[in-house]
Amino acid sequence: MIQPSSPHPLALSIGDPAGVGPELACAAWALSGTAALPPFFVVGSRRVLEKAARRRGLHLKVRAITAPHEAAAIFPNALPVLDLGDADYTPGVPDDQGAALALAALTEATRLVREGKAGALVTGPIAKSRLARVGFDHPGQTEFVAAACGVAADDAVMMLAGPSLRVVPITVHVALSRVPSLLSAERIERRSAIAAEALVRDFGIPAPRLAVAGLNPHAGEDGRMGSEDAAVIAPAVAALQSRGIDARGPLPADTMFHAAARATYDVAICMYHDQALIPIKALDFDEGVNVTLGLPIVRTSPDHGTAFAIAGTSTARPGATVAAIRMAGECAARRHGA
Ligand SMILES: NC(=O)C1=CN([C@@H]2O[C@H](COP(=O)(O)OP(=O)(O)OC[C@H]3O[C@@H](n4cnc5c(N)ncnc54)[C@H](O)[C@@H]3O)[C@@H](O)[C@H]2O)C=CC1
Ligand SMILES: NCC(=O)COP(=O)(O)O
Secondary structure, eight states: OOOOOOSSOEEEEOOOTTSSHHHHHHHHHHTTTTTTOOOEEEEEOHHHHHHHHHHHTOOOOEEEESSGGGHHHHTTTSEEEEEOOOOOOOTTOOOHHHHHHHHHHHHHHHHHHHTTSSSOEEEOOOOHHHHHTTTOOSSSHHHHHHHHTTOOGGGSEEEEEOSSOEEEESSOSSOGGGHHHHOOHHHHHHHHHHHHHHHHHTTOOSSOEEEEEOSSGGGGTTTTTOSHIIIIIHHHHHHHHHTTOEEEEEEOGGGSSSHHHHTTOSEEEESSHHHHHHHHHHHHGGGOEEEEESOSSOEEEESSOOOGGGTTTTOOOOHHHHHHHHHHHHHHHHHHHO
């Protein structure tokens, strides 16, 4: 089915300029014709993008715009950028100046989308610890965008999505030792319900099937290997079912991700970060998208990080960035059409 398109170009924040974000923004633009991407503009630095493109051997024009509405006309011939100023381009060597640019770009891109001047937000990769040095006070971009939208951090639900799998971690950027105490039936139910609602609204899945993972080996083995599965996760699944949501579990996590199992659900609800992200990064690393559910705006990001070690070497693959731009456009179009 052809979706109506978002009326506004998408805003792509540049990410840390020492990482792979700038070169992948250029690479995505270079692929935009063959990949049929919606028009987008970068929020960041024209000079950094020009240097990143040159270093990657991409022959493209970067054109500064002063407002998002100028992007669509420029996009077929050049990469539009809302220029926040110059910064050093030293791939692989992050510094505070670059982190400040990344934070300014994230802030401005979020503002433009919130104000309806851009159709959706695609965030380039940042290093959270580097941004923390310049005043970033959030566990990640998910929580930053949630705060900017006036949404409680816990109600902004991270989902990683690729061609093989969708996963939602109930707890995210916390130490593993804290996970059991952070899991409650209410929290699992609330975040799972937000995911189910978003799969209907933004992904066009009319009755999403949720597979809820256990926490412990063999989902607790009748309490012999942990109590949380029966005491916390099972009541959450029952509560979801009583709301008419197609949820089942707790399921042993070790057997949830093989191909036949994956065919039985639309999203795996996982209890902690690596339970969710290991399978998707193993299966779909090059096309994996991190999408924030439950926001008044659409926000996506490539599933990978700054990859400082390979920045500037032309070996960073653009697939996840291309997929993040495409997914943002599709979700925005669904909302626009709705
Ligand atoms: N969307 C975001 O803003 C994300 C940010 N991060 C941040 O990135 C930083 C680095 O995190 P890491 O755990 O090292 O993950 P990473 O994703 O940056 O790198 C992990 C491995 O994958 C490779 N890799 C990453 N992207 C690639 C690409 N496009 N093509 C080919 N190979 C690629 C890297 O070279 C490295 O070997 C951390 O500070 C983390 O917080 C991590 C994940 C997502
Ligand atoms: N592991 C996912 C990740 O680090 C991305 O987090 P966020 O910055 O999108 O919140």
